[in-house]
Amino acid sequence: MTEPAVVLDHVAVRFQANGSAIHAVGDVTISVADNEFLALIGPSGCGKTTLLKLVSGLVQPSGGAVTVYGGTAAQARRKRLCGLVFQEPALLPWRTVEANVRLVAEIIGRRANVQELVELVGLSGFERAFPHELSGGMQQRVGLCRALAFDPPILLMDEPFAALDLLTRETLSAELLRIWETRRKTVLFVTHSIPEAVLLADRVVVLTQRPSRIVDVVAVDLPRPRSAEVEESPAFAALVRRVKDLLRTTQDRAVR
Ligand SMILES: Nc1ncnc2c1ncn2[C@@H]1O[C@H](COP(=O)(O)OP(=O)(O)OP(=O)(O)O)[C@@H](O)[C@H]1O
Ligand SMILES: [Mg+2]
Numbered sequence: 001m002t003e004p005a006v007v008l009d010h011v012a013v014r015f016q017a018n019g020s021a022i023h024a025v026g027d028v029t030i031s032v033a034d035n036e037f038l039a040l041i042g043p044s045g046c047g048k049t050t051l052l053k054l055v056s057g058l059v060q061p062s063g064g065a066v067t068v069y070g071g072t073a074a075q076a077r078r079k080r081l082c083g084l085v086f087q088e089p090a091l092l093p094w095r096t097v098e099a100n101v102r103l104v105a106e107i108i109g110r111r112a113n114v115q116e117l118v119e120l121v122g123l124s125g126f127e128r129a130f131p132h133e134l135s136g137g138m139q140q141r142v143g144l145c146r147a148l149a150f151d152p153p154i155l156l157m158d159e160p161f162a163a164l165d166l167l168t169r170e171t172l173s174a175e176l177l178r179i180w181e182t183r184r185k186t187v188l189f190v191t192h193s194i195p196e197a198v199l200l201a202d203r204v205v206v207l208t209q210r211p212s213r214i215v216d217v218v219a220v221d222l223p224r225p226r227s228a229e230v231e232e233s234p235a236f237a238a239l240v241r242r243v244k245d246l247l248r249t250t251q252d253r254a255v256r
Contacts, residue, residue: 003070005154005186006032006055012063012211013050024050026211027064037180037187039197041243042207043250048190049087051212052156055188056082068154076154080108083152085160089143091131097142098127105150112149120175121145122168137163144172148179157189161196170228173200181225194247198239199226206246215246 013025024047032038040048053059054066057077068076076082083104091100098114105112118127121141131139140163147155161169177200180187191197197204198220206215220239222230230236 002034004031004067005034005036005069006030006188007067008051008054008064009067010064011051011054011061011066013047013054013059014062023211025054025061026208026213028207028212028214029064030205030214030217032186032188035184035186036203037189037201039201039204040188040190040207041192041194041197041204041247042212043209043247044192046207046210046212046250048207048212049158052084052086052158052188052190055154056084056156080104080150081152082154082156083147083150085140085144085147085155085157087158087162089139089146091139091142091146093131096128096130097123097134100131100142101145101149103146103149108150110150114145114149117145117148121172137165137168140164141168141172151183153185155185155187155189157187159190159192162192169196174227176200177226194240194243195231195236198222198236198243199231204239204243206243206250208250215250218243218246 008028008030011025011028015022015024028051040051042048050059054061055068055073057073066073068081097118101114101117102112118124121144123138123141126134140160144160161172164172173196189200201220204218204220208215218239222235
């Protein structure tokens with residue numbers, strides 16, 4: 001059996017903020033297989049972004065352990081094993097679209113087909129624009145290109161399509177699936193959209209309110225490649241319902 005890409009072993013995260021402690025992640029254990037597409041879903045503030053930051057080595061666990069391809073998250077960071085597509089794309093304001101996309105690839109000396117990527121996300125004609133000249137959704141697409149440009153084995157995606165209109169969102173998720181299927185990457189994908197999670201993922205992890213734990217992991221056994229027709233199937237609807245029901249239980253817990 002091949003080594004898992006990511007293992008979170010009884011991971012907990014507590015933050016210190018303004019003198020008080022925030023217990024963000026309670027106790028999360030999950031193993032993500034190499035080439036798996038894993039979606040994470042849960043109430044706002046439950047620690048989804050924090051989980052991705054743990055894998056990318058930007059946040060340290062207060063308890064438990066994070067392993068990325070058998071090493072630590074810090075080692076994975078040095079080796080640039082993870083491409084990050086975060087809620088805030090954090091583009092360099094003094095670099096053009098083209099130069100932002102090339103950024104990480106440039107640092108690690110890899111060639112990137114910038115033109116192809118820019119076309120892929122529908123930003124042709126904006127190669128020489130600066131971030132402040134773009135809308136929020138366009139900036140997010142530049143962030144997506146930047147992560148794809150250096151072809152990392154793991155993609156950590158934090159609501160990457162949240163700021164996009166429905167059609168662009170559909171185009172980009174279809175494109176992401178195509179890239180994932182051809183280049184075989186491991187994807188950890190945070191979203192608030194249940195249909196998006198079910199359409200894309202092999203498994204959907206449902207998290208509780210903070211401090212988060214895993215309520216359940218739903219295996220999505222729909223055939224691939226998945227097209228828009230899959231979304232019309234009764235099996236798809238049943239999976240969406242199942243994830244929704246699980247999410248409801250997290251709200252019940254918060255009320256009590
Ligand atoms: N650097 C930090 N310092 C202090 N508290 C933090 C820090 N980062 C996150 N938190 C807190 O940890 C909790 C989880 O935050 P996180 O951003 O991981 O949630 P999330 O699940 O991604 O939420 P959303 O769905 O709204 O994006 C929140 O209560 C947040 O205030
Ligand atoms: Mg978040």
